[in-house]
Amino acid sequence: MYLNAISGAIIILSSFIVLESAIEYSGIIKEFKVFEFSKKRFLKLGPFIMLQLMWLIFGAYISIGLMIGLSRTSNTEVIISNAFLLGGIFIYIVIRIQKEMLRYVENGNVESIAALVSAIEVRDKYTKGHSQHVSNLLEAYYNILSDKEKEGLNVRKLKVTGLLHDIGKLGIKEVILNKQGMLDEQEYVEITKHPMIGNTILGSTTHLTDVAKWIYYHHERVDGKGYYNKKRNEIPIESRILSVADTYSALVTDRVYRKGTSHEQAIEILKTLKGTQLDEEIVDKFIEIKIEEFEKCRGNVTVVK
Numbered sequence: 458m459y460l461n462a463i464s465g466a467i468i469i470l471s472s473f474i475v476l477e478s479a480i481e482y483s484g485i486i487k488e489f490k491v492f493e494f495s496k497k498r499f500l501k502l503g504p505f506i507m508l509q510l511m512w513l514i515f516g517a518y519i520s521i522g523l524m525i526g527l528s529r530t531s532n533t534e535v536i537i538s539n540a541f542l543l544g545g546i547f548i549y550i551v552i553r554i555q556k557e558m559l560r561y562v563e564n565g566n567v568e569s570i571a572a573l574v575s576a577i578e579v580r581d582k583y584t585k586g587h588s589q590h591v592s593n594l595l596e597a598y599y600n601i602l603s604d605k606e607k608e609g610l611n612v613r614k615l616k617v618t619g620l621l622h623d624i625g626k627l628g629i630k631e632v633i634l635n636k637q638g639m640l641d642e643q644e645y646v647e648i649t650k651h652p653m654i655g656n657t658i659l660g661s662t663t664h665l666t667d668v669a670k671w672i673y674y675h676h677e678r679v680d681g682k683g684y685y686n687k688k689r690n691e692i693p694i695e696s697r698i699l700s701v702a703d704t705y706s707a708l709v710t711d712r713v714y715r716k717g718t719s720h721e722q723a724i725e726i727l728k729t730l731k732g733t734q735l736d737e738e739i740v741d742k743f744i745e746i747k748i749e750e751f752e753k754c755r756g757n758v759t760v761v762k
Contacts, residue, residue: 574620586756587706592619593754594702597746606742610695611667618668618699622675625655649684652676671695675703678734689736697736701727701743704735709755720751 574588595615599607626634629651633644640648652673659669674696677683689697708723718726724744731737 587710588620588623590706590710590755591622591699591702592616593756594706594746594751595619595698597750597754598698598702598743600750601742601745614668615695615698617665618671618695619702621655621659621668622672622699622703623651623655624658624672625651625653627658628654649676652684667695671699675699679736680733682733694739697739698743701735701739704730705743720748 596612599610599612599615629648633647652675656669656673659665671693674687674692677685677687677692679689681688705723705727708726709717709720711717727740731740
């Protein structure tokens with residue numbers, strides 16, 4: 458009897474934890490925090506939100522049924538196996554939510570891309586607007602290229618890459634993302650997984666396979682000392698461009714524990730990283746962007762107190 462009660466309590470608690478994680482992961486709550494509630498936006502996001510709610514309610518309905526069944530048995534093996542089944546159901550729900558979200562993103566639904574980005578950034582409390590900032594910088598970089606230099610590059614995909622480059626952080630613990638001091642060795646290993654996680658999340662969609670690959674390589678260094686030890690000729694040019702834009706944005710953006718550098722300081726730092734962390738040719742081109750354009754790109758990137 459007591460075993461049933463304890464097991465039931467654990468399963469109920471676990472259900473709520475997983476349910477909360479599924480809601481946070483899918484960004485349902487974030488929709489109403491990020492966007493002004495308007496009829497136009499509701500019509501765009503309404504079906505998307507309702508689909509997620511449907512799956513969550515369906516999962517909760519099954520879970521309650523399972524828990525009622527569990528309360529009527531004293532068989533420990535049955536309790537454990539059903540607990541695993543319950544966990545599997547919720548994992549399935551989260552996967553379905555993720556796939557539906559990515560389907561909207563894949564179809565070019567800008568609101569859904571922005572919602573997904575907000576779900577990423579709300580977990581990393583240091584900055585807001587970083588992904589949009591990087592996306593803007595990539596577009597500004599593309600715009601100063603000559604027609605010949607633009608060959609093979611797709612500005613729309615570059616912008617989407619900027620928006621989604623940190624999507625893998627959805628799989629990283631918040632305590633690591635929000636740590637103010639230096640990461641220890643284990644935490645560093647954990648954070649290095651986010652490009653791989655991003656590649657896994659986006660790689661399943663038809664039109665985002667390129668974006669997934671570029672995100673996977675965006676923390677590589679041209680000297681081969683990056684996350685996965687890839688050298689310059691192994692790193693796609695889009696990833697090398699993203700790396701420069703991401704580094705610049707990180708430098709000029711305020712953090713809780715430090716003020717961002719000035720534009721001039723950031724440019725000088727980029728120059729010192731040429732040929733080691735960053736691609737020399739891309740840095741040289743990047744710093745040709747006019748100061749007015751840099752200011753436009755920055756927009757409302759702020760520190761989160």
